[in-house]
Amino acid sequence: MPIYEYVCDDCGQRYERIVMNQRTKVTCPKCDSGKHTVQLSVFAAPSNGSKASNRSSSGPSGGGGCCGGACGCH
Ligand SMILES: [Zn+2]
Structure with missing residues (x-):
């Protein structure tokens, strides 16, 4: 409203x-x-919620990767 x-x-x-x-x-x-x-009204400005959703989808991939401990890359 x-x-x-x-x-x-x-x-x-x-x-x-x-x-x-x-x-x-x-x-x-x-x-x-x-x-x-x-x-x-400042409250009428649309809040940018795209960043939050984008962050959760493209965040750092947990696990996997080269340094998981199984590849011996260290
Ligand atoms: Zn007055």
Whole structure:
């Protein structure tokens, strides 16, 4: 769900609201003013989860390899 960040035009208070629809009336929690500037929410940015999945799939191969102890490469 979208979370919007607002900055009050009257007192400068910053606050965040979950807005279900555009008609939701948002007022400042500090001065109850309806005038505000909508900021881009940082929580809306997509988190990059591809690195975690890539890391687990292409990590160092456990066991096997040349130095497993059976090849005598030391
Ligand atoms: Zn305010």
